[in-house]
Amino acid sequence: MLENDIYKSTLKEIREKSPLVHNITNYVVMNNTANALLAVGASPVMAHATEEVEDIATISSAVVVNMGTLSPKWVEAMEMAMKKANELNKPIVFDPVGVGASTYRTDTALKLVERYRPSVIRGNASEIMALAQISNDTKGVDSTVGSDIALHAAQELSKKLNNTVVISGATDYIVTNEKVEKVTSGSPIMAKVTGMGCTATSIIGACIAVDADHHKASLSAMEIMGQAGNIAEKKSEGPGSFQMNFIDALHQI
Amino acid sequence: MLENDIYKSTLKEIREKSPLVHNITNYVVMNNTANALLAVGASPVMAHATEEVEDIATISSAVVVNMGTLSPKWVEAMEMAMKKANELNKPIVFDPVGVGASTYRTDTALKLVERYRPSVIRGNASEIMALAQISNDTKGVDSTVGSDIALHAAQELSKKLNNTVVISGATDYIVTNEKVEKVTSGSPIMAKVTGMGCTATSIIGACIAVDADHHKASLSAMEIMGQAGNIAEKKSEGPGSFQMNFIDALHQI
Amino acid sequence: MLENDIYKSTLKEIREKSPLVHNITNYVVMNNTANALLAVGASPVMAHATEEVEDIATISSAVVVNMGTLSPKWVEAMEMAMKKANELNKPIVFDPVGVGASTYRTDTALKLVERYRPSVIRGNASEIMALAQISNDTKGVDSTVGSDIALHAAQELSKKLNNTVVISGATDYIVTNEKVEKVTSGSPIMAKVTGMGCTATSIIGACIAVDADHHKASLSAMEIMGQAGNIAEKKSEGPGSFQMNFIDALHQI
Numbered sequence: 001m002l003e004n005d006i007y008k009s010t011l012k013e014i015r016e017k018s019p020l021v022h023n024i025t026n027y028v029v030m031n032n033t034a035n036a037l038l039a040v041g042a043s044p045v046m047a048h049a050t051e052e053v054e055d056i057a058t059i060s061s062a063v064v065v066n067m068g069t070l071s072p073k074w075v076e077a078m079e080m081a082m083k084k085a086n087e088l089n090k091p092i093v094f095d096p097v098g099v100g101a102s103t104y105r106t107d108t109a110l111k112l113v114e115r116y117r118p119s120v121i122r123g124n125a126s127e128i129m130a131l132a133q134i135s136n137d138t139k140g141v142d143s144t145v146g147s148d149i150a151l152h153a154a155q156e157l158s159k160k161l162n163n164t165v166v167i168s169g170a171t172d173y174i175v176t177n178e179k180v181e182k183v184t185s186g187s188p189i190m191a192k193v194t195g196m197g198c199t200a201t202s203i204i205g206a207c208i209a210v211d212a213d214h215h216k217a218s219l220s221a222m223e224i225m226g227q228a229g230n231i232a233e234k235k236s237e238g239p240g241s242f243q244m245n246f247i248d249a250l251h252q253i
Numbered sequence: 254m255l256e257n258d259i260y261k262s263t264l265k266e267i268r269e270k271s272p273l274v275h276n277i278t279n280y281v282v283m284n285n286t287a288n289a290l291l292a293v294g295a296s297p298v299m300a301h302a303t304e305e306v307e308d309i310a311t312i313s314s315a316v317v318v319n320m321g322t323l324s325p326k327w328v329e330a331m332e333m334a335m336k337k338a339n340e341l342n343k344p345i346v347f348d349p350v351g352v353g354a355s356t357y358r359t360d361t362a363l364k365l366v367e368r369y370r371p372s373v374i375r376g377n378a379s380e381i382m383a384l385a386q387i388s389n390d391t392k393g394v395d396s397t398v399g400s401d402i403a404l405h406a407a408q409e410l411s412k413k414l415n416n417t418v419v420i421s422g423a424t425d426y427i428v429t430n431e432k433v434e435k436v437t438s439g440s441p442i443m444a445k446v447t448g449m450g451c452t453a454t455s456i457i458g459a460c461i462a463v464d465a466d467h468h469k470a471s472l473s474a475m476e477i478m479g480q481a482g483n484i485a486e487k488k489s490e491g492p493g494s495f496q497m498n499f500i501d502a503l504h505q506i
Numbered sequence: 507m508l509e510n511d512i513y514k515s516t517l518k519e520i521r522e523k524s525p526l527v528h529n530i531t532n533y534v535v536m537n538n539t540a541n542a543l544l545a546v547g548a549s550p551v552m553a554h555a556t557e558e559v560e561d562i563a564t565i566s567s568a569v570v571v572n573m574g575t576l577s578p579k580w581v582e583a584m585e586m587a588m589k590k591a592n593e594l595n596k597p598i599v600f601d602p603v604g605v606g607a608s609t610y611r612t613d614t615a616l617k618l619v620e621r622y623r624p625s626v627i628r629g630n631a632s633e634i635m636a637l638a639q640i641s642n643d644t645k646g647v648d649s650t651v652g653s654d655i656a657l658h659a660a661q662e663l664s665k666k667l668n669n670t671v672v673i674s675g676a677t678d679y680i681v682t683n684e685k686v687e688k689v690t691s692g693s694p695i696m697a698k699v700t701g702m703g704c705t706a707t708s709i710i711g712a713c714i715a716v717d718a719d720h721h722k723a724s725l726s727a728m729e730i731m732g733q734a735g736n737i738a739e740k741k742s743e744g745p746g747s748f749q750m751n752f753i754d755a756l757h758q759i
Contacts, residue, residue, distance in 0.1 A: 028283040028299055030534040030575075034700035039745055043648050044700070045604065046534050049577040055608035069283075071302040071326075073577075098298065102308035142296050192504065194287035194297070239292055240500025247746025251698065281536040281552055322536075324555040324579075351551065355561035395549050445757065447540035447550070492545055493753025 026068025029195030100130030185226025279321025282448030353383030438479025521547035532574025535701030606636030691732025
């Protein structure tokens with residue numbers, strides 16, 4: 001498989017360079033996110049105070065912004081970090097968790113995307129459709145539709161922002177205005193473990209930290225997720241053991 | 254066992270309806286809570302910003318309020334979500350973590366309970382006694398007495414609030430003004446894993462989301478906890494593996 | 507080994523007294539920290555609201571302050587808890603996570619250390635050097651140098667503050683102005699699991715809660731970490747299973 005080759009070289013580079021990845025993410029997943037980034041070889045740092053996000057973004061190789069448990073002070077910090085990343089030409093990956101579920105989420109996501117043009121956006125199908133303002137039927141933070149349904153929305157979004165948009169689901173789509181790649185590896189149990197999407201976003205962060213081709217880097221990240229998911233599924237008896245085995249698998253591949 | 258039948262039908266209904274459960278909970282347990290809700294078949298959403306809690310409560314089938322790591326801004330959000338739930342006649346479960354350990358906790362818990370009359374309250378024996386203002390000797394967040402000691406306090410509380418009160422411990426009591434049910438399943442190691450009480454509260458949230466009989470729903474929830482605890486105990490070598498196996502067990506039963 | 511005897515008696519005392527340990531710590535590690543404290547026999551409480559930290563510090567036997575995900579309101583709470591602990595003569599352990607990575611972190615760490623003189627400070631080599639203002643090349647939250655490099659910095663810091671300074675790494679150093687002890691047990695995989703340093707800090711908190719000899723208590727804590735690390739390593743296939751097995755091991759030793 002071509003994808004296999006791509007993700008292996010990206011992973012090798014992450015492990016050699018151990019890039020610092022700055023995460024402004026949600027309370028639910030912080031521990032998993034940090035462990036996933038360590039397991040692939042990156043060096044995670046979590047920092048959200050407006051007093052320091054510019055300093056931290058400056059020393060980092062990529063910025064991950066995830067609005068899972070957003071509030072005004074955190075959004076202010078996200079804006080400062082993203083602005084600084086834009087100034088320094090550092091890549092940003094944005095995760096619009098639950099966009100569409102509340103007016104506040106939708107307004108925040110649209111504002112962040114329009115003002116700071118993230119290099120990559122990753123969401124489930126419902127989120128990508130809500131962000132592209134094509135549909136607004138998000139139910140909480142879980143997708144209500146298959147990822148193929150959102151493909152057109154992802155293409156529109158990518159065209160408008162001139163960036164990479166990733167729809168994750170049973171099939172992942174990595175989309176730019178010009179091309180679409182699919183990743184079909186992974187396990188259905190991933191939908192039963194909280195924060196797997198957030199983990200994907202942070203691994204995209206590690207990949208764009210070492211590869212300026214953000215479409216290729218995002219493809220590598222989703223392939224890493226899928227490969228680790230396949231390995232973990234075989235060893236697991238449920239979502240609890242899957243969550244643990246997935247981190248082991250990220251470390252082993 | 255009668256209880257077995259009750260929890261199985263509740264669980265079946267949760268898995269069919271996949272109710273959205275809105276959690277305003279503490280930082281320590283958010284990941285476990287989300288995974289436990291996913292494992293029983295519910296769809297968890299964590300949201301605490303005053304800018305969106307009314308929107309999220311509106312689209313949810315139940316609201317879980319847990320004051321484990323409370324602060325003023327979060328308490329304000331709890332009040333807004335509970336008020337909205339009251340207006341829309343949506344059930345609320347309240348977890349008065351550590352009530353009695355500080356004046357702030359006690360004042361907040363009494364205020365929330367009196368103003369918004371949660372459908373169900375779940376705490377350990379010390380917490381239920383502190384909330385009923387019968388005793389105030391809470392030591393941090395762990396109970397200092399057996400759950401039977403708090404039975405009278407739970408009955409007084411339930412009478413005053415006309416709701417269901419759950420005391421969890423080696424024996425769980427599910428109490429209304431008129432009846433008391435016991436659950437004795439579960440494992441002693443549950444007291445050695447942080448947030449098992451918080452998990453019980455959120456599973457009560459999933460059960461009251463699908464069953465308007467809150468006493469029966471709470472009984473189902475505690476039986477689900479106990480059954481999963483029994484299964485997990487057999488596979489575990491300590492509290493670390495128990496925490497993981499418990500999520501697997503919730504998914505399997 | 508002498509160290510073995512020391513840690514066993516400390517552990518016995520923690521399990522007999524079950525001391526309440528007040529943690530003001532970061533979002534990433536709260537769950538692990540609470541579980542680690544429960545596993546060694548202590549009773550953890552997490553509380554950060556300025557409205558209650560004095561009450562909670564008052565009923566606790568030790569205060570753990572970890573600035574991993576600091577922000578102004580939390581720093582205000584740290585100051586209040588540390589001040590109260592000073593007044594009541596309760597021991598404090600301080601973890602200067604990522605000091606040196608931003609001006610805000612450095613300023614905060616120096617302020618907390620100078621004003622409230624923690625009984626014990628634990629950091630990795632980069633952090634101890636940044637805190638002693640000898641070097642400032644911290645890269646995020648992971649150390650860039652071996653722990654022996656920071657030994658002189660730790661001695662200077664301990665001399666100035668008349669306290670115990672712990673450098674954790676492949677070899678841990680437990681340092682006072684007069685003596686240095688080493689702990690070499692543990693596993694290299696600990697560097698691949700987020701928050702193992704934070705866990706060490708909280709276990710120091712449990713040990714100083716029962717032993718007024720803070721150098722000895724810190725030595726016990728690091729030996730407990732090392733012993734549990736050795737046990738967990740044998741059972742683990744990666745950092746995911748290590749994190750779980752480590753909690754089991756803390757419970758078993």
